[in-house]
Amino acid sequence: MKLVIAATGASGAIYLQRLLAQIDCAAHEVHLVMSAPAKEVAKQELDDFKVPSNVSQHSENDMNVPFVSGSARFDAMVIVPCSMATLGRIASGSSDSALLRAADVFLKERRKLILVPRETPWNLIHARNVVTLLEAGAIVLPAIPSFYSRPGSVTAVVDTVVWRILDQIGLPSAHTYRWGEKSVSTKRKKN
Numbered sequence: 001m002k003l004v005i006a007a008t009g010a011s012g013a014i015y016l017q018r019l020l021a022q023i024d025c026a027a028h029e030v031h032l033v034m035s036a037p038a039k040e041v042a043k044q045e046l047d048d049f050k051v052p053s054n055v056s057q058h059s060e061n062d063m064n065v066p067f068v069s070g071s072a073r074f075d076a077m078v079i080v081p082c083s084m085a086t087l088g089r090i091a092s093g094s095s096d097s098a099l100l101r102a103a104d105v106f107l108k109e110r111r112k113l114i115l116v117p118r119e120t121p122w123n124l125i126h127a128r129n130v131v132t133l134l135e136a137g138a139i140v141l142p143a144i145p146s147f148y149s150r151p152g153s154v155t156a157v158v159d160t161v162v163w164r165i166l167d168q169i170g171l172p173s174a175h176t177y178r179w180g181e182k183s184v185s186t187k188r189k190k191n
């Protein structure tokens with residue numbers, strides 16, 4: 001698969017870290033774009049943020065990348081975490097950076113665009129922007145974890161969201177907890 005993974009300045013750099021860790025970046029072509037605020041938030045939230053060596057990293061303003069053109073074939077773009085600022089810019093049709101242009105291209109080409117916003121509470125502008133993006137064909141997958149798998153660590157909580165992202169990309173994880181398929185120990189375990 002050919003994937004674009006972008007990160008913006010919402011809280012939740014760990015979602016990006018866990019997603020990169022669970023994609024086989026040697027088997028797939030993975031391009032990463034991080035906004036300047038995303039890099040700052042990652043520094044604030046993580047001690048050891050490392051990008052896998054086989055991921056191609058690009059500046060958010062470098063338009064000399066294949067995924068800003070509809071002529072290049074890509075399978076999916078994920079923005080994780082997605083700030084409400086970026087979500088609003090995409091909803092407004094802004095293409096002022098490689099990150100925004102790529103999102104715009106994925107929508108116009110009817111390719112999979114998965115946005116993972118992390119904000120609470122929402123104002124009406126956030127809600128309206130989300131509706132606009134849903135109408136335009138985006139998948140809005142908020143960073144809202146689930147607890148029915150009894151996650152016993154922060155990483156395990158984060159993975160309940162990451163598994164849903166992987167499902168949407170079409171690269172399901174063998175570790176995904178799926179309701180009705182596995183029994184859950186009622187005793188909380190540290191993983």
Ligand SMILES: Cc1cc2nc3c(=O)[nH]c(=O)nc-3n(C[C@H](O)[C@H](O)[C@H](O)COP(=O)(O)O)c2cc1C
Pocket residue numbers: 007008009010011012035036037038041044082083084085086087118119
């Ligand atoms: C520590 C920190 C945490 C933030 N958390 C969020 C957040 O959870 N959600 C959000 O939408 N914006 C959050 N922001 C605000 C964004 O970083 C800010 O709107 C920024 O301009 C987004 O730019 P970008 O979308 O180009 O990355 C946070 C900012 C900081 C400094």
